[in-house]
Amino acid sequence: MVVGLAYTGVKLEKVDENEEQVQEGGTGQEHKQTREGGNVYISATKLVESPEYSASFLSRMYFTWLDEIIGKAGRVKLEYIDLFKFKGNDLPGACWKRFKKTDASSTTNKSKKSSLLMRLAILLKWELILKVSVGLLLTVFKFSGPFFINQIPNYLENKEGNEKQNGRAEIYGYCVGLLIFTTIQYIMENQSLWIGRKLSIKLKNALSCEIAEKSLNSLGSGGEEEAVKSNNAQQEGDTSGQENSTREALVSLRRLESFIEDNSHDISKTGQSESDETESASTGDFGFVNATLSWEYSQPQNQGDCKHKSNENTPLLDVDNGDATKSNEFKLQNLNIKFLRGKLTIITGKVGSGKTSMLRALLGEMKLVEGYMMYPRGAATTEAATTRPGSVGGSMIGYVPQESWLRNATVRDNILFGSEYDVERYEQVLKMTALKADFRQLVNGDQSQVGERGITLSGGQKQRISLARALYSQAQCVLLDDVLSAVDSQTAHHIVYYCFDPSTRSKIMEGRTIVLVTHMVDLVAKYASWIVVMESGRVAEQGDGRNVFSYFSTSSTDDTQPILSQIMEKQTSDPSEDEFNQQKQLERQLKNSRLTSNRNSEGGDDDNDDESDAEDVEDAGEEQREYGTLRLDVWWAYFSSMGGSWFWVAVVSLALGGRIVQIFQNYLIRIWLQSEDNSSSASNSMYFLSMYLLVGILFVVLQQLANYSIYKGGIKSSKEIHYRLTQSVSNAIPSFFDVTPVGRIINRFSRDTMRLDERIIENITYFLSHVISAISVFVVVISVTPAFIIVSAAVTAIFLSRSVKYLNAIREIKRLDSNTLSPVLSIFVELGGNGSSVIRAFNKTHDYILETARRVDTNNRSYYLEWSLNRWISLTTDSIGSLVSFFASLMIIIAIDYFPNSGLDSGLAGFVLSYALGFNIYAMWTIRDYADLELGMNAMERISQYFEDRLPQQVQVLSTIPPQPNTTGETSLWPSSGELVVKNLSVKYDNTDKFALNNISFTLPPAKTLAVVGRTGSGKSTLTLALLRLVERVQKMDSHILIDGVDISSVPLTKLRQSITIIPQDPLLFSGSLRHNLDLFDEYPDEQLLAAVAETGLFDGVTIDSLDFTIHEKGANLSTGQKQLVSLTRALLRRSSSRIIILDEATASVDYRTEQQLIRAIKQLNVVHKCSIITIAHRLNTVYDYDYTLTLDNGTLASFVQNDSS
Incomplete structure (x- = not known):
């Protein structure tokens, strides 16, 4: 059986004013597997269409079209290929196409856009009409149960007038009517809910594709932010079928509307102009003319100003007096350029x-303030279209x-x-x-x-x-x-x-x-x-x-x-x-340095060069998924975190006591009514009224104490689990992040933790309440009519049989649903950084919307099966409940008619029947609550996969380092001088037998500089990772890394990494002020910060002018060179605590003048502040005067020499 995500023929239409292009994805293709978003996609030709489309009327009503897959779930493990595919109109692309048309069809005023709610109402109008119609009929049928139940006590009260045979026939007719009408009610109720769920699928289809398109045509949105918006669309779909989630739905809808309807950053029409001018961008030059441009993009007021000229001799890109600005922070001004x-x-x-x-x-991603520009876009020329491939x-x-x-x-x-x-x-x-x-x-x-x-x-x-x-x-x-x-x-x-x-x-x-x-x-x-x-x-x-x-x-x-x-x-x-x-x-x-050892004639590069030596990340394809019933340790991990054994004894006792008190309170009414028949004194009424109130208060107290205990334990558990997950992921070995897509980690910290925080506590509360209530119904009915024990045994057998089938299927479907959501989140994360810009530049926007539709469709199919199974089990329990009510009423009538000495009267009969009528509700919610509880535990199961006992952790050391003597003989805190001794260092990456480093030995004296050189895959970055213990060395005799005489394997990780500063080629910046990025923990005064800034020349540019300068997420408003300057400034501040500074080509993206300034600052760290400097070198002129040169070749030490300049 082929395992993986399966997508169907996703049908998309590209909709704009001039063109409608239909694109099919995945139909008619040969069976093909490709790794995408951590999953294997399967050709649509291998999938089976949902049997619902061809099912008979009765099969649809009773959901028997699910019987085949339910039976299969009991025999084998369900896989992605077992999920049903949708017909064309239910696919994401088709729903999105219809949603795009709603804006124009909802108003005659083209300048006024419709609200999102109105557009969705137009999109789903027929489904909404059908759901409302069924709901109105359902309201009528909901009165049928109480009506027929009420006839039985009336019959018993007037028994003397109904001794004739036709009276008995009438009451038996009421029993049959109770069975028939409640069955119809339950069928309509489940169909109404099912219509709502299918409606929610179409809703999610439209919104997900719309968000994808908006994200690809908008500036400034990070991928993680778009993943959150996608999660809002998911929540919107989830709440569409739940009447009690209206507030959540409206909040999510409002968030989505504010994003979808915001056109301030829409670049989808960049460079559009009159149709007779658009073709020529590919035949001439391009550039700016009198142009002023802004990062805060909006469409130019005069589209004619953004034009393409068709003269072969004009520039392909032309800018004339152009200005560009980013919210008054940065501006490109007076541009007159022809490319x-x-x-x-x-x-x-x-x-x-x-x-x-x-x-x-x-690229058209800045706001044109004035002037005009000709963008390098347009249709292919006739010459280009007719030449060779x-x-x-x-x-x-x-x-x-x-x-x-x-x-x-x-x-x-x-x-x-x-x-x-x-x-x-x-x-x-x-x-x-x-x-x-x-x-x-x-x-x-x-x-x-x-x-x-x-x-x-x-x-x-x-x-x-x-x-x-x-x-x-x-x-x-x-x-x-x-x-x-x-x-x-x-x-x-x-x-x-x-x-x-x-x-x-x-x-x-x-x-x-x-x-x-x-x-x-x-x-x-x-x-x-x-x-x-x-x-x-x-x-x-x-x-x-x-x-x-x-x-x-x-x-x-x-x-x-x-x-x-x-x-x-x-x-x-x-x-x-x-x-x-x-x-x-x-x-x-580089005298005496064998820099060019074994170079390949085609050249190489390096940054984190030897990551390629690690095993290929094929494991990123399919996400880990458990099978079968939940392991006991998963249950124990959650319930033990809520409290010990006595905690659960107390909770169950309180819940059981509350139910007994509630039954007694209802039975007290019967005693009261019988007492009223014998005595109507006011004192008698006050006594029963007082008793009723006291018993009611006791019930509320016990119930609330049980609920409070569960909620208190749940909050405690959520905190402990979240802390444990955070600590485990934070301390995971680096290779975990190499092979794990961000979408999976986000899924653990978002959807899975949300289920633990919001759903599982309610599931436990309701499950405990409903299972006690269901058992109490049998106890009450059997205590009045002992013969009902035969019916209860048969009902229980049927109920358990159907429940086991349901749980076998729903368990795997919910796991598939959780796994198929991760790729949906991952594709939005993929759009972060420069992703959207690259996709737009290569004209692949529509392809990415298609890919989003495929992933949403895959997730929809598990979602579709999950909720259809819920309706199947709901209708099953409802039908069983109808039988329980029917047989209970029938046996009561038989007992009164044929066993007059049984002690039954109208009050007791009404009491028993009221409980029997509610059995279907208790039974249905018992199994549904248990399934939801397993779903919550499924989230716990997935979270537990990232716990420290299952996720490889970095080795922690808890020992402390005693003060070390320095060169003057005085003691000081470690490290004091920055001496580095590496002996017989060998390193392997996980799942590979190849050594990334093999028997490397060298000594770097205190306050010296070391250039690490070598071609791609030689092991340079692995050496720096080993110094930080981001990869652990192979344990063998006489192998160690010493810093100031202390083996780093005995140093706590936090202390070690505080003592070594690394400046990576891709620096990490945080959203906030420059001051916050330089000094995260407010350790330094402004004077010290300004002194470090002066050394690196960070203020020499026009963008950054003060410590209060706002840096956007990931430094999006800075150039790469400026990010490196910020990172180096941060290192200068830490020079007192960091005696070793590692630079991974930190000057790669700066100009020559800035590079020289950085080199001077690095020398200042070395000469004045006595820091040891280790530099991974690409540009050799940055390290030609270093004291030592270490050359690596294929993980081995090619040479370690002291240069003449030292």
């Missing part, structure tokens, strides 16, 4: 000058962001990005991006999973795969944001040689317009037709080499000398000159 068609244009400038903003403006088209933009973005898919799927596989073109692209050597290192080559956010790859590998995606595409315009910074020097030369040098570049680059943002101008200036220098959001200079040479000459400093020399070389050098001369010169500066 020439088929040429290379370089954009350079210092950190924060607006280079990345320029590219985002070209692989020719350049103009319907997309090949965009490579500075922070690379990859899908959670295979390497090949990321490169193809939905395009057809062309072997020749694909091989050319791999050669151009030097990826072939990397594929040989990956377990499954280009079929290896990259993991979520490309977690299994190094930074350079991710960047080159992003570059390969742009090169493989048919985009005529390619925007490259600092693609050379994340790769080593040799690979940078390789990319320049094959992509930018006109004499050696691949044919794939012919005719393409390339806009390259880079700080490495000295490497590519000779090939550029145009160079733009940005400064403070303005164009400081632009032109060919001569103009820019003139600009740099007038402001010549040491910083600009490499640029000047390269521009001069452009005027005189032979284009075919060897591109690797500069690399060789830099290598010679």
Whole structure:
């Protein structure tokens, strides 16, 4: 049996004013498996359509069309392929299409948009009409049960007048009427609820696709935020069928409406203009004209200002006097630029000058304040459309962001990005991006999973795969944001040689317009037709080499000398000159260093380089799912966290006592009525009234004490479980996050914890109440009519049989439902960061909406089965309840008619029948509550998978470190000097026998600098991870890592990681002020913060001007270079407590001037503050004067030398 998620033929129509395009997904395909979002998708041809569509009337009414899958659940484990598929009109795409049309059909005033509630009402009008109609009929039938029950006591009271046979026939007719009419009532009741559930599926379909489209066409929304919006849509669907959840539904609906109806950030119409002007973007140049642009995007007031000219000689991208601003925080101003068609244009400038903003403006993702611009978009030209496969088209933009973005898919799927596989073109692209050597290192080559956010790859590998995606595409315009910074020097030369040098570049680059943002101008200036220098959001200079040479000459400093020399070389050098001369010169500066050991001719890169040595993340495909009944330890983990054995003895005793008191209170009414027949004195009435009130108060007290105890225990349990989950996940080994999609973790902390917090406490309360009530019905009826024990035995047998079948099916369906929700959340997380921008640039928005529809459809099918099974068991228990009421009333009448001495009277009969009539409710909710309790325990089961006893944990040490003597003989806190001794260090990643590091030994004296070099996969990043104990070393004799003489394996993790500062290539920033990001725990005064800022030059740009500057989530409003400056400033503040500072190519994304400033700050840390510096080097000029050089080759120590400069 094939395991995995199954999707059906998702039908989507792309709806706009000029075009309707129907797209089918998954129909008519061969059986094919691909890993997506942590799940295996199955071709729709392998799925079975829901039997409900072809079921008979009676089968639909009684839900017997479910019998086959219920029987199957009792025999085998249900899998994704067993779930039913929907017909076309019930698919997400079809529902979304109809929802899109509701806005235009709901009002004649096109300028006034309809409310979301009104649009949904129009979308679901027929379902709502049907549900209301059934509800009205149901209201009438709900009176049938009490009516027929009331006839039996009346018969008994007037028994003397009903001795005739026709009187008996009438009362027996009432019994039969009770059976028939209550059965009809229950059928209609379940059908009404089922209509509501199917309505909720369509509601979720429409809202999920709408949210996906809105997310893809909006700026500034993080992926996690969109996952929360998706969860709101899920809650909206869940509450649609629950009358008692109206408030929750309205709150979720309001949140969604505020998002869906907000058009302030909608970029779906960017660059649209008159139809006679739109085609030409692909035939001319593009740029800005008098343009001012803003990050806070809104559509230009005059669409005619955003136009595309058709003249072949005009720029493909043109900007004239353009201004761009981000809510008055940053502005691109007075832009007049033309990016020439088929040429290379370089954009350079210092950190924060607006280079990345320029590219985002070209993508149409900034607000045009004034002037106009011609976007690099439009239809493909006739020439491009008729040339050979692989020719350049103009319907997309090949965009490579500075922070690379990859899908959670295979390497090949990321490169193809939905395009057809062309072997020749694909091989050319791999050669151009030097990826072939990397594929040989990956377990499954280009079929290896990259993991979520490309977690299994190094930074350079991710960047080159992003570059390969742009090169493989048919985009005529390619925007490259600092693609050379994340790769080593040799690979940078390789990319320049094959992509930018006109004499050696691949044919794939012919005719393409390339806009390259880079700080490495000295490497590519000779090939550029145009160079733009940005400064403070303005164009400081632009032109060919001569103009820019003139600009740099007038402001010549040491910083600009490499640029000047390269521009001069452009005027005189032979284009075919060897591109690797500069690399060789830099290598010679590292004397005695075997830097180029075993280099591959295609080059390499490194960042977190050796992550690729770990096993491929195939496990990310299918989420772990238990089978069968819940393990006892899961039950025990929850119930023991609520309280001990005596706690549960007390709770059950209180609940049982409350039920006994309630029965006695109802029976007291019968005694009271009998007493009234014998005596009507006021004192007698007061006595029974007082007794009734006292018993009622006692019942309320006992009931509330039981409920309070459960709620109190539940809150205690939720806190303990959440704390345990948080601690376990926080302390998990790093490889756990490499192989686990974020959607799964979010699911544990959101939906699963919500079930524990909100649902399971209620489930326990109701289950305990209903099971005691159901048992009490049998006890009451049997105590009055002992013959009913025969009926009760048969009813119990039927009830238990059906309940077991239901639980076998619902248990697996609910597990499938929980697992299929994770991919829905994951796809919204995938849109975070640069995801939405890349998808829009490559014109893949509709594909992602289609993918969202597929995942929602997969989740819907488990949801559909779950609630249809609920209706099946509900109708079963209702039918059993009807039989209980029928036989109870029948036996009472028989007992009175044929056994006059039985002691039955009208009061006792009414008392018994009132309980018998409620049996179906108690029985149904007993099994439903137990199923819901198992669902809650299913959430507990899933959470327990991430507990410390099942999730591999980092090794914790609780010992303390005594003060250490320093160089003067005085004692000081560890670490005091920063001496590092590594001996026989070996490291393996999980699930692999290959050593990432093997017998590495070296000693770094205190306050010295160490350059760690080597090609991809050599083990550089693994070494830094081992120093932080993010990976544990292989335990063997005479193997250790010592810092100031202390083995780090004996140091508590918190203390160890506080004592080592690492500045990663992708720094982590938090939402808040700059002060908060520099000083999370308010440890330093402002004077110290400003001093550190001055050392790194963080305020030298135009964006950041004070400690109160607001940084957005993940530093979204800063360039990558600025993020690195913030991270380095943070390290400067920690220099007193951190004696070892690790830099993972922290200067990769900064300009030359800023790089020199950072190098000076790093030297300040080393020389003045006596910190030991360890740098992973890509740009060799940053480490040429280091004291020591350590060269790694394939996990082994190639050399460790002391440089002459030391």
